Amino acid sequence: MAQATGRIVPGEESAIHDEPHIEGRRITVLQVVERVEGADRGPKAVADEYDLPVADVYRALTYYHDHPDEMDAVRDRRREREASARERGAKTLDEIRDGRE
Template structure:
């Protein structure tokens, strides 16, 4: 695992993520707080330091308005492009 302390940056898709990685703050929060995974497990699965997991969680909770806006933008994008997706149940042989 990298021993380099990572910063939270906004370089990819305008969403906060670990510097040098595509792992977003929102993804890490979902793994720990929604799925109930231990921070060490998340760190091990994604080859990051456990401190990076805590940095992401801290960033998420220190920036609630920003994170709500990101989630709103993500949900709007899903709704805007929903008509372009296919439900597997609608596919016939």
């Protein structure tokens, strides 16, 4: 059974990400939210997928909804990095999966 960390590390305190993540893990708050709310999966399924306590999944969801401005900024930074990578010729995951050149 996974042990609860009890803490979300804000992006500005993180040595591994520039966005909030679950303490002691590399999974970000936004990754959890995208899997629970974006992919319509339950918190238990996401917890099992990442060997997390369900409580940590709920902590990530709570953090996301308690910090909307910070999470909007995270999404903006991601979009900017993706656009920059595309300008340099990087493929999207869909293009890679589909075998597009």
